Amino acid sequence: KDVFHASSNPGCVAFTYEDIILMPGHISFPVHEVDLTSHLTKKIKLKAPFVSSPMDTVTESNMAINMALQGGIGIIHSNLSIEEQASEVNKVKKYKNGFITDPVCLSPDHTVGDVVEIKKTLGYSGIPITADGKIGSKLVGFVSARDIDFVDEPTTPLSTVMTTDVTTGKEGCSLEEANQILRGSKKGKLPIVDASGNIVSLIARTDLHKARDYPNASREQKNKQLLVGASIGTRPNDKDRASALVEAGVDVIVIDSSQGDSIFQLDMVQYLKKTFPTVEVIGGNCVSCSQALHLIEAGVDGLRVGMGIGSICTTQEVCAVGRAQGSAVYHVGRFARKFGVPILADGGIQSTGHITKALCLGASCVMMGSMLAGTEEAPGEYFFQDGVRLKRYRGMGSIEAMSKGSEKRYVWGDDAIQVKVAQGVSGSVVDKGTLRRYIPYLCQGVRHGMQDAGVSSLEMAWERLYDGNLRFEIRSPAAQREGGVHSLHNYSKRLY
């Protein structure tokens, strides 16, 4: 009746996204009515079901901020010191559209030469001066290009050239109010200060023009801050990491492991749920119902599904363990639904078609690495190779990433490991432009797919899937070739 029901027998064939195709349904609604709202965890709902992977070439604060603005969420990777990771989380929580929350500040003892250097490296010279040169301290002046342009001596201290009569905005003011003040002062920058005169953020006139509304943004109900996640491992000091992340305001902790059904992870889930009851916990990874059951019994609020199927993964090759992702998502999704635990289809996504398949197979959200690593918001610089603009992308189990500490994802309960075994590779991915355009493209692609399948929401897709009315067929190898571009010499690969 259904290829996936048959495959639940051990020893049966498992299917990848490429092996299967959705049968069309009846369309009775326009494409814009397809609702992609979905749960990431029991409590967290997203308007765009997209999550960026906790990988050091994918998610730091810039990616997480922009994922959340577009309705998804980013999971900050843990190949950082505890302080660095907590600070990345904090940047997301403090983000306010149009406000620069960590502006470069200098002290009155810094020199004109320091400002020239900042202009050279960062491109601007409008700098708040605080008593100790740090954000959060008392604002004592401001230096702009016109204060230093005619000073010839680079060692001149800023105390002698800075403007001390600074126009400021009050903490909590809206962008509209800030705009009014800037218009009146005719200045390029506006420092925002708290009641004691300490600088909390900065507004640049140029950024104001770019500030837009993000109606789908993923925000907390209470104080409207952006939602953010962060990953941890299962070693004892990951408990300290979790405390620091919670202190920084993290909304969801993802326990990062390629095989989540271990006593180390089950203990960690129980510890986190007991110690931080308001923080959501995603466990994994898992690909079978028995793995999922152990994690559900330990108390997870969401499950991450996928093993050895990521674009940079060699786990299946090296360890001979894993499962084809289409089957993993279907079986774990169907099982976890009975317990009200949403699942996140992690890895192996190569197109909007794969996202649609993952969601229609029972995933609440998809987690992506390679799809997002080439965007402007991913860490790292672009470089050219053979005329193609690329960014580096590496598996967290690659030797390169593990030497920075990420082997905790692949080694459990044994800190004394001498021989590293790579379970990932490193390479590069093609430039994808900015998330501001890419995420809307992904959303619209998925809406078209769901419309063709005749389902206008994920809940509707799952109801039909489980009662046999949303159907997948297996594609033969020839059918897979037929379904791709063929019989064509040169063609444009533009996505949007």
Ligand code: XMP
């Ligand atoms: P994609 O296909 O989106 O996959 O690039 C991203 C997911 O792959 C997992 N991951 C790894 N798996 N070895 C593995 O076996 C690795 O080195 C590795 N690094 C990341 C992870 O689940 C991620 O979200």
